[in-house]
Amino acid sequence: MTAIAERPTTTPRRSVFRRPTAETGPWSWITTVDHKKIGILYFVTAFFFFLVGGVEALLIRLQLAQPGGTLLTADQYNQIFTMHGLTMIFFAVMPLGAAFFNYLLPLMIGARDVAFPRLNAFSYWVFLAAGIFLYSGILLGGLPDGGWFNYAPLNLIGPNPTLGVDPSAGSPIPEHVQRMVLYSIGLQIAGIASLASSVNFIVTVFNMRAPGMTLMRMPIFVWSIFVTSFLMLFAMPVIGVALWQLLFDVRYGTSFFNPASGGDPVLWQHMFWLFGHPEVYILILPAFGMVSEVLPVFSRKPLFGYSAMVFSMIAIAFLGWGVWAHHMFAAGLGPVANSAFGLSTMFIAVPTGVKIFNWLGTMWGGRIRITTPLLFAAGLVGMFTIGGLSGVTHSIVPHDWQQTDTYYVVAHFHYVLFGGSIFGIFSATYFYFPKVTGRMLDEKLGKLHFALMIIGFNVTFFPMHILGLWGMPRRIYTYADGMGWNFWNLVETIGAFIIAAAILVFMVNVTRSLRHGAVAGNDPWDARTVEWLTTSPPPPYNFEEVPHVSARDEAWHRKYVSDGSQAPRRVPAGASPDHGTPDDASPGEAAVPAAEAPAHGPAHDGASAIHMPSPSYYPAIAALGLPIAGWGVVAGGAVQVALLVLGGTIIISGLFGWVLEPSAEDH
Amino acid sequence: MATTDMSAPLPGTDDAHATTLGLANDKMAMWTFIGSECLFFGALISTYLIYFGRTNEGPAPAGIFDIPFTSASTFILLMSSLGMVLALAAIQAGDMRRFRTWTMATALMGATFLAGQFYEFSVFAAEGFNLTTSPFSSSFFVLTGFHGLHVALGILMLLSMWAASMMGRLPQQLHTTVENIGLYWHFVDIVWIIIFTVVYLIPAAITIAPPTG
Numbered sequence: 079m080t081a082i083a084e085r086p087t088t089t090p091r092r093s094v095f096r097r098p099t100a101e102t103g104p105w106s107w108i109t110t111v112d113h114k115k116i117g118i119l120y121f122v123t124a125f126f127f128f129l130v131g132g133v134e135a136l137l138i139r140l141q142l143a144q145p146g147g148t149l150l151t152a153d154q155y156n157q158i159f160t161m162h163g164l165t166m167i168f169f170a171v172m173p174l175g176a177a178f179f180n181y182l183l184p185l186m187i188g189a190r191d192v193a194f195p196r197l198n199a200f201s202y203w204v205f206l207a208a209g210i211f212l213y214s215g216i217l218l219g220g221l222p223d224g225g226w227f228n229y230a231p232l233n234l235i236g237p238n239p240t241l242g243v244d245p246s247a248g249s250p251i252p253e254h255v256q257r258m259v260l261y262s263i264g265l266q267i268a269g270i271a272s273l274a275s276s277v278n279f280i281v282t283v284f285n286m287r288a289p290g291m292t293l294m295r296m297p298i299f300v301w302s303i304f305v306t307s308f309l310m311l312f313a314m315p316v317i318g319v320a321l322w323q324l325l326f327d328v329r330y331g332t333s334f335f336n337p338a339s340g341g342d343p344v345l346w347q348h349m350f351w352l353f354g355h356p357e358v359y360i361l362i363l364p365a366f367g368m369v370s371e372v373l374p375v376f377s378r379k380p381l382f383g384y385s386a387m388v389f390s391m392i393a394i395a396f397l398g399w400g401v402w403a404h405h406m407f408a409a410g411l412g413p414v415a416n417s418a419f420g421l422s423t424m425f426i427a428v429p430t431g432v433k434i435f436n437w438l439g440t441m442w443g444g445r446i447r448i449t450t451p452l453l454f455a456a457g458l459v460g461m462f463t464i465g466g467l468s469g470v471t472h473s474i475v476p477h478d479w480q481q482t483d484t485y486y487v488v489a490h491f492h493y494v495l496f497g498g499s500i501f502g503i504f505s506a507t508y509f510y511f512p513k514v515t516g517r518m519l520d521e522k523l524g525k526l527h528f529a530l531m532i533i534g535f536n537v538t539f540f541p542m543h544i545l546g547l548w549g550m551p552r553r554i555y556t557y558a559d560g561m562g563w564n565f566w567n568l569v570e571t572i573g574a575f576i577i578a579a580a581i582l583v584f585m586v587n588v589t590r591s592l593r594h595g596a597v598a599g600n601d602p603w604d605a606r607t608v609e610w611l612t613t614s615p616p617p618p619y620n621f622e623e624v625p626h627v628s629a630r631d632e633a634w635h636r637k638y639v640s641d642g643s644q645a646p647r648r649v650p651a652g653a654s655p656d657h658g659t660p661d662d663a664s665p666g667e668a669a670v671p672a673a674e675a676p677a678h679g680p681a682h683d684g685a686s687a688i689h690m691p692s693p694s695y696y697p698a699i700a701a702l703g704l705p706i707a708g709w710g711v712v713a714g715g716a717v718q719v720a721l722l723v724l725g726g727t728i729i730i731s732g733l734f735g736w737v738l739e740p741s742a743e744d745h
Numbered sequence: 746m747a748t749t750d751m752s753a754p755l756p757g758t759d760d761a762h763a764t765t766l767g768l769a770n771d772k773m774a775m776w777t778f779i780g781s782e783c784l785f786f787g788a789l790i791s792t793y794l795i796y797f798g799r800t801n802e803g804p805a806p807a808g809i810f811d812i813p814f815t816s817a818s819t820f821i822l823l824m825s826s827l828g829m830v831l832a833l834a835a836i837q838a839g840d841m842r843r844f845r846t847w848t849m850a851t852a853l854m855g856a857t858f859l860a861g862q863f864y865e866f867s868v869f870a871a872e873g874f875n876l877t878t879s880p881f882s883s884s885f886f887v888l889t890g891f892h893g894l895h896v897a898l899g900i901l902m903l904l905s906m907w908a909a910s911m912m913g914r915l916p917q918q919l920h921t922t923v924e925n926i927g928l929y930w931h932f933v934d935i936v937w938i939i940i941f942t943v944v945y946l947i948p949a950a951i952t953i954a955p956p957t958g
Contacts, residue, residue: 194770284764326883
């Protein structure tokens with residue numbers, strides 16, 4: 079942290095652009111390298127994509143509300159359910175997690191920023207570029223239509239092989255191929271953003287911790303960032319390779335996945351799920367971390383079994399690499415492979431169960447305050463448990479064969495991704511809104527939001543278990559009357575609109591609270607971790623004085639004293655005798671020496687002495703080149719060469735400008 | 746490419762130990778990135794192994810690979826790692842002239858390897874072995890092609906360092922940047938050792954060995 083603050087400009091150097099200095103207005107957002115502004119950008123953008131994905135979900139539910147629905151054609155339906163999945167996973171839940179990672183990671187470990195602020199900005203712009211690129215299909219002959227996992231050989235021939243095979247119809251590239259190029263390059267670009275973030279966060283956690291912040295004193299949410307980053311680091315290159323192979327197959331005539339020329343379609347499934355299963359933990363672990371922060375604060379107890387929580391998270395991440403073939407039980411891998419992956423899938427329920435019981439243990443016996451963040455966190459514990467249990471039923475291979483490709487699976491993953499991830503993200507949104515904006519979200523509207531959401535969620539997704547068990551297949555654009563599916567499908571559609579109403583309540587709440595919410599102060603929740611020691615919203619440099627950490631729940635120990643025989647007593651700021659003695663940490667941690675305090679830290683010099691990195695144009699410029707090059711591959715022909723050269727030039731010159739620009743412009 | 750990020754502590758100053766673990770941020774980032782690259786090449790090599798025998802009656806490994814030629818270009822690429830080490834030693838010792846000499850030599854050896862790969866690919870294409878011949882050929886060209894792309898990026902970084910040094914914009918204390926680019930360069934070389942063994946040597950050995958049974 080002092081490295082950022084203190085590094086002097088080596089020699090005055092010229093760059094093509096002066097480093098931008100705007101601190102307000104649109105340019106300040108485009109050029110920002112402040113992790114808090116980037117976090118807000120992530121949240122706003124990802125929430126926009128969440129709404130887009132939600133509208134797509136409503137269209138799906140309207141189409142399926144009655145048998146023989148005619149709202150959408152089969153082709154439109156294929157595009158919309160595919161984009162619903164892609165949007166929610168890659169452009170809503172992952173970046174919503176990244177929003178909190180960005181905003182909170184430096185604050186929680188007592189740093190002034192992440193390790194690589196410009197790389198952080200680059201991640202955001204690349205993510206945005208990927209979203210725009212994928213959705214540009216609306217103007218370019220259609221969106222991807224093969225489902226989010228896009229199985230081979232469907233991804234090679236398309237759901238309707240007669241569609242757009244006539245190359246004379248305008249573009250030299252068939253429509254279906256264009257859609258697959260959008261899928262492949264769009265996700266590839268999104269993967270670059272995730273990879274850059276993961277490198278950045280891993281280095282930040284390793285290297286930027288405040289003095290005394292040992293690994294086992296880090297807030298549990300930081301652990302979830304850390305573990306998730308490792309999952310992204312290793313999962314992204316695997317899907318990257320698969321996406322390149324798909325691109326070469328559809329666009330340049332290779333035969334990786336094409337059985338007609340000797341390729342193996344099952345290889346795509348292996349590659350996809352080798353990424354795809356770690357991916358589901360990338361989606362859920364951040365939410366686990368969020369509720370693990372929220373529950374102790376509102377139970378007024380420390381997190382139950384902190385070490386067990388940390389190690390179960392690591393165990394989930396580790397085992398998550400050995401279960402991918404449970405997505406492929408119906409692919410015919412044989413009884414040995416199926417049994418092995420069934421067993422490993424049952425194993426992974428153990429650390430997950432540890433976490434659920436630890437959350438219950440945290441709440442048990444606590445003096446619980448029923449607030450909106452707590453309600454959403456408790457909602458996650460309940461809903462995720464249902465989804466987790468239906469997940470374990472899939473580890474039983476014959477049962478899985480029965481449920482494969484039915485609505486039972488849709489019910490399962492919505493219980494873990496919506497009931498899990500989205501509930502966790504809303505919990506954290508209500509919890510951290512005061513820190514980010516300085517104002518509280520309205521509790522009444524928040525509770526209404528929660529009530530509508532948990533009712534709407536269960537009305538929508540619980541009947542899917544029943545429909546799935548009755549054999550209703552997923553990914554069908556309509557169904558015939560007389561299958562016995564009419565009633566529950568109508569119920570589900572009603573439930574989906576209740577969820578939409580819940581989201582509307584949330585948006586009204588945010589809009590109103592931004593202007594009229596109660597002023598929060600530094601620590602409105604009587605919270606436990608160091609991000610609550612600074613102001614709300616925090617200054618650009620986060621902490622005037624970098625906190626020296628002597629305990630887990632550092633902020634709590636600065637506020638309360640307890641001799642263990644009676645209830646903790648609140649003391650005036652700075653008066654706690656607990657502070658400065660690491661006696662509440664376990665012996666193993668206490669042995670880890672605290673990092674030496676930087677001799678020339680900015681402490682006591684006042685905010686003016688803290689130099690933060692200047693904003694920069696180059697991350698946004700470099701990111702801009704990626705979709706341009708991608709559109710070249712979509713277009714084909716001479717345009718392809720032109721756009722690849724143009725995009726490549728923009729990327730390379732952006733990176734050169736980045737490397738060569740001075741660390742701060744002389745004022 | 747973010748190796749000169751502002752948050753990297755300047756070596757030789759007190760900031761070198763300001764990170765929690767005492768290791769410079771940019772070096773740790775390079776190691777982390779290399780960890781990710783292992784999975785990238787792991788997936789490509791796995792694909793190659795899976796499609797090893799699927800030649801669609803096109804050329805098979807034993808008939809197509811020219812082991813002596815590729816051995817020579819492999820030797821040159823491996824020697825470029827020595828050049829990289831000497832370049833780093835030179836800048837650490839403050840000898841900028843020697844640093845530029847070895848950086849350029851390393852880049853040239855990398856370029857020679859790439860030229861060899863280009864020649865090899867064109868010979869293969871002339872013999873009817875190209876990207877679309879079979880799953881085997883697809884996986885061969887995509888694997889070695891992506892490796893070649895990594896070499897090309899490395900050459901670009903080496904030439905940029907050389908040019909920056911010529912313009913006097915690579916001060917001696919930026920030797921950690923050279924070290925990081927060196928880490929990348931050595932990694933790309935090590936990957937080639939695996940590719941050369943798995944893709945070229947083992948198939949050749951299998952073919953030469955007398956049939957058993």
